[in-house]
């Protein structure tokens with residue numbers, strides 16, 4: 488099963504993608520997590536990506552597409568995957584489509600996690616992220632067992648550089664301009680499913696599993 492998660496920054500794509508990955512035993516592939524791991528390790532890719540991410544802008548398609556296609560070509564993606572944060576532009580979606588077509592494959596579902604802008608800023612300021620394993624917490628909604636420490640791997644939790652209020656506004660603007668058109672793109676392909684992302688995360692997940700079966 489091949490799934491795409493769509494939704495504004497902070498809508499809960501990552502939260503839901505992790506749950507889907509676990510239930511359906513497919514890898515969770517997040518371009519944001521890949522970039523953040525590269526930044527943490529000080530790679531050339533990471534340094535390049537950081538310039539854009541810290542401003543709330545998209546990393547150029549040329550860089551992003553190659554990384555994603557390399558990742559989904561790996562053996563563990565053979566039975567499918569859940570993509571979180573990719574595609575984010577129409578050109579990215581077209582490249583993905585083309586690559587899959589060549590293999591005689593296609594995306595099965597594009598799941599749009601719908602959350603209005605007003606709710607987003609509040610969520611972001613409370614989020615705490617583990618840069619080592621990609622786990623996410625929220626000071627109110629999903630507090631870690633020990634303050635400031637990742638439940639999964641024991642690393643330190645941080646407020647992401649791009650979760651500052653000014654940057655979040657920029658990310659929302661970029662989302663509406665460049666990513667939201669994908670909703671129409673996948674509606675046209677007949678695979679778009681929208682779920683209400685404002686309810687409790689277990690209820691969001693129940694709505695998603697009702698779709699995926």
Ligand code: AP5
Nearest residue numbers: 496497498499500501502518519540545546572614625688
């Ligand atoms: P990325 O890492 O993808 O960030 P994003 O899209 O801005 O999304 P987030 O990770 O911030 O939010 P999310 O939807 O995953 O929400 P989460 O589950 O954490 O990308 C970062 C940057 O990398 C981009 O800005 C760009 O620069 C670059 N990039 C990445 N991919 C790219 C691409 N394809 N092309 C170009 N550039 C790219 O949830 C948010 C918070 O809310 C958490 O604290 C969570 O605990 C809480 N929460 C979740 N669900 C609920 C709920 N139902 N109720 C209450 N709280 C909830």
Ligand code: MG
Nearest residue numbers: 500501502519
């Ligand atoms: Mg995420």
Ligand code: ZN
Nearest residue numbers: 617620637640
């Ligand atoms: Zn961790």
